[in-house]
Amino acid sequence: MDGATLSFACYLDDGYGEGATVVTLAGHFGLNDNWVRFEQEAQKKLYIAHGVEVLHTKDLHSTRGEFEGWQLKQKDAFSVDLFRSRAL
Numbered sequence: 001m002d003g004a005t006l007s008f009a010c011y012l013d014d015g016y017g018e019g020a021t022v023v024t025l026a027g028h029f030g031l032n033d034n035w036v037r038f039e040q041e042a043q044k045k046l047y048i049a050h051g052v053e054v055l056h057t058k059d060l061h062s063t064r065g066e067f068e069g070w071q072l073k074q075k076d077a078f079s080v081d082l083f084r085s086r087a088l
Contacts, residue, residue, distance in 0.1 A: 060078070
């Protein structure tokens with residue numbers, strides 16, 4: 001593989017609160033082609049099914065933005081569908 005190059009995409013999300021003593025950082029990475037396919041499939045199927053245009057994890061977690069008014073059960077269902085999807 002002399003001279004071969006791989007290109008990766010990485011999505012990271014952090015979590016902390018005011019006065020928190022612990023900060024968490026989580027993410028996923030993969031080949032660019034895989035991310036493009038995942039995003040296309042998620043937007044075509046999952047996002048539409050749940051009435052979501054753009055996923056910002058901090059908004060989902062804090063029930064803000066597109067997720068304002070969502071109950072915990074609805075947020076959990078979206079998350080489960082996202083991570084069980086074949087797009088991953």
